Structure formats: C-alpha cells, structure tokens
Amino acid sequence: MSQVPDTLRYTSTHEWLRPEADGSITVGITDHAQAQLGDLVYVELPAVGKALTAGDACAVVESVKAAADVYAPLTGTVLARNDALAGAPEHVNQDPYGEGWLLRVAGTLPSDTLDAAAYRALTESA
C-alpha cells in the first residue's frame, strides 16, 4: 500500500504538490509512481528560471527499464530544483515526499488538483 500523505495535493498523473510558507509550491512524484517505475537511475530536471505550463512534460524520471515524463502540475517558474538527485536518484524511491522532491515552483495552486482521499481512490481503482 503506497503512502498518500493527507497534507498534500495530487494530480491524476501522479505528481504531488505542497504549498510552502513562502508562497512557493514544491513538486514531486508520488510513492505510487516511484513504486511503478522501480529503482530510479536518473532524474532530468528543468533549469532554474524555466517557465512551466501545467500539463506539459517538465522532467524525466528514468529507471533501468523505463523512462517516464513528469508533467508540470501547475503553471509557473522554476525557483529551485533538487540537484542532489543527480548523484542520488534513489532518494525519489526511498523518500518521495521528502528528500526525493523534484522542483520548487513560483505559481498558484491549481483548483483542479486532487486531495489525498481522491488520489487514494484513483490509485486503488487502477
């Protein structure tokens, strides 16, 4: 059973979002997503300052036998990216909601994101 923290927002494409105190939004992929991909070997992240459009591919997570796009869950600008993943992509597997975060984005939380219950229902029905 994958972890779906109640405090986060989610997308149907398995990204999570967390509004921070400074108004920015941290983005990652869910525990369910990392479990489906298997052991990650590489994470490709957009440059700081890049403009993101909600729904467009913005990052790539790659395991030994698969590579998947990560879709921007909101429109905004990349404020920071988790460069530690370049040397330790396994953080995404081990701690997807903590050390495995991908991006911090300046933008507004979209109204159409899912709450934990809705995302849990989505992954359990799949």
Add this chain to the structure above:
Amino acid sequence: MPFIAHTAQDVAAMLRVVGVPDIAALFDEIPPALRIEGLPGVPDGLPEWEVGALLTERTAGDRNPTCFLGAGAYQHHIPAAVWQLVSRGEFYSAYTPYQAEASQGTLQVLYEFQSMIAGLCALDVANASLYDGASALAEAVLMAVRANGQAGRRVLLPRALHPAYRATVRSIVARQGIELLEPGFDATTGRTVLDAVDWTGVAALAVPQPNFFGVLEDVDALTEAAHAAGALVIGVVNPLALAILKPPGQWGARGADIACGEGQPLGIPLAGGGPYLGFIACREGLVRQLPGRIAGRTLDLDGKDGFTLTLQAREQHIRRAKATSNICTNQGLLATAATLYMSLMGPAGLTTVARQSHAHLRDLRERLCALPGVTPAFSGPTFNETVLRLPGDLPRVLDGLLARDILGGLPVAEHYPELADGLLVCTTELTPPAACERYATALAELL
C-alpha cells in the same frame, strides 16, 4: 547462433495458423500500384556458376589502379587477419545482442570498440556505432540541439565540411525545425572562417578535422569561439588522423562536446561505396542524449565481469516516440572489423600509418607542384589530402592518368565552383614515394 532457414513445411504450418493461403497474401494491404514486380536491369535468380561466370566477365576490364582518390573514403592496408577473424560465424551472423546471456562475445567486442573510439577521441563515452560518418553527423546535430535546447535550433555546418555529409544532414534534420547555416572558408588558407556568423540561437558548430580540402582547421580557436557563444562543438574527425592529431576531447579549454566520423579507414575496404561505419562519442554529461546502442561492463551475481546493453531508456523499445534516435541497431560487423584492426595495429601501428600517409602527401605535393602550372590551392596545414590547381582540361587529365593505372583524385568544382581547376588528391601508406613519382611522371606527359 546458427541461421536456420524455415523449411517449406514450417512455412505451411505457420500460414495455416495465421489463416492465409500464401506469403503473398500477407502483403495484401499494399496496393498493387505500389508494388514492384522486378528491378530494371536485375535478372531473376541465376545458378551460382552462371553468376560466377557473369561477374568474372564483368570484372575482366577492371584494373587495380594506384589510388590517389580519398574525399572521405581511404585505401589503407588491412592486415589479412582482420577479415579472417571477422568472417568467423560467431561474428558474421551476430545481430543486435539483446540477450546478454547469449551474447557475451559480441557485447565485449562492442565494448572494446567503444573504449577504443572514446580513447582516440579523448572523450568519456562512445556508442556501439552508427551507419556511416554522414549519418553520424546528422545524429550528432540532433543530439546537440536536444542537449542545448535552451540555446536554439540553428547549427553551423562549415562549407569546408564534406559536401555529402552536409547533404545527408540536411536530408535528416531540415524538416525537424533545425536551421543549417554554412560559414565559409578563407580563400588563402582553406580554413573555416566564423567572422560573419550571427551566433543568435546557435546550438552547435561542426568542426571538420581535417576538412574536405584536407586542411587542418584551427580547432582550438573554433572550439573557443563556439563555447564562448554558448554553442556545443561537434568534431567531425578522421579516426586514423587522431593517432597524430590533438583529439577532439582536448580542443580548446573545455574540449569538443561530441565527436563523430567515418570509421572506414580502420580496416574496412573500399567496396563500391559501402557498407561503412559511423562512430560517435561525447563527454559524460551528454550520455543520455547519445543515440543508438551502448554496451556496458558490469559484474554478474557471482562478481564476475560481464557485458550488457545499457542506458536503454534512451531507446525506442522503451522511450517510444521520445527516444533519442530512430537508430536502434549498429554496424556490428564493421565495428568488429575496426576493433580488430585497431587491436592488431596498436597505438604505434596507427601512428605509423598516419605519419606515412602524411609524409607521402608532402612528397606528392612537392613532386606535382614542381610541374609547370600546378599549384597548391591552399596554404593551410594538411594531413593526407590537399587540393591542387591544375592547368588544362581536368576530366581529360584524369582519363589520361587512369589509362596509366593512376586514380588521380577528385575534381572539386561540382561542389566548389570557385575551385574549377581544383583536384583533391590523397595519399596513404600505400602510395609511397615511388608511386608519387609515377603520378608526377604521368601528369607531366598529360599537361
């Protein structure tokens, strides 16, 4: 693994399962208008002895002229052991080795090939080969545009780069929203000039070394100029020349980012234009943009060395439409030949071949330029090729040379109208001073 053809019974059994009457029925969806029943000039099958007789008859008129023709394909000596070994069944029928458990020998050869190419280029990683030098450059251009995505989609292919390579790149990338620009060359030195270049949105500069005229470019200055403008550098190199030239990985302060080229000089014969062997190498940071197969070395569960295809998430069978390339195979047989050639020659052997090829060009140029009216077209330094200006009717001179068993070179006017009297001549270790002297004597009779 042996190749075992299907018997008629096998075929009939499979057709029964599929539910079609014959093999032709499998192609029903191709409209008749698009089908070709026969190829013009190509007869139906002949008995083996008739084919033998026909080919003997056709080749009777061929001679074996001394070859001073290069222009991207070079006649070097190939030790007999190379093709003796390549022709072994284990290599000869090997296809892309998906199954590591059944393909350790093939995978190791590809790994050694990659290691040797990376070593020659002084770059971190090479792939298991591409189809030929020209398409390898096209892949390098696509790779550079992907890797340098922020910078833009314009790529500089200097006019002094091989015309066939430029045409191939244009065929492959022009409809992918990539703009190709062709900086010119200095009329005196024959070297690429970037003075007039607008660097806005330039993702990469291709640097030929040597260039099509045989001239050695100022690779450090070109590399620095491109890097200063935020563009990547693609070295387009003759691998044999790298035995004595500064490798792409050491050009300028940071080195070229990608190197590619034609592997034919490494043990592959001139054979009517192919098959040839493309290679491509890059620095480690670009490896996920590298196209094609990559063999890797690892440890198995028992801790023993083993080889396997690696970084496959770049490729079509995993990445689908977003793969780095539609290339999902390699030139395995020719990569094997190149690996054997480099192994047998060793660094010292490659250096000897490169030095002799270069020394013979100096000899040839001296002898030919002693003839009245023959002058070098460019003053830039050279490796094993150079453009000479000849007085008189070039096609007639070349015919005359051929009648004297000398393949005299390539007129460059077709691609460079400003060099209407230009002849690109080439030397290798197989054109020693005695051969150069024969060339000069024959040319003196014809001018």
